[in-house]
Amino acid sequence: MEEGTQLTPAAPSLRYEVFHTDCPARDMVDHVTSRWGIWVLISLRSNDLRFYELRDSIQGISEKMLAQTLRALVQDGLVWREVEPATPPQVTYGLTEFGQDVGEPLTDLFDRITRRLPPRTPR
Structure with a gap:
């Protein structure tokens, strides 16, 4: 059901060197803050969604970019992916505990x- 790796907190002396270009934490930050990564995390903050529901919730994202973004976030351990054996297969995505933790400040930022x-004017 859950895929990907989840980073565990490092001991104080074994912290990641986030300013080095080969640090795995930098890759994860790049995935989260990418053009679409942040929108995927925000979209999944309340509900687990199927691929097309997620695509429809993020206006402007292509299926290709959604698939690439989800693949990276699953690999990082922020999003889980579940495939239901059906014809055609139904794939559902949701946030892992780690993804919820990372998404919380993003939600606060958007709030x-x-x-x-300024207040929106009616159209």
């Missing part, structure tokens, strides 16, 4: 931004 924006 802060939307509170500061």
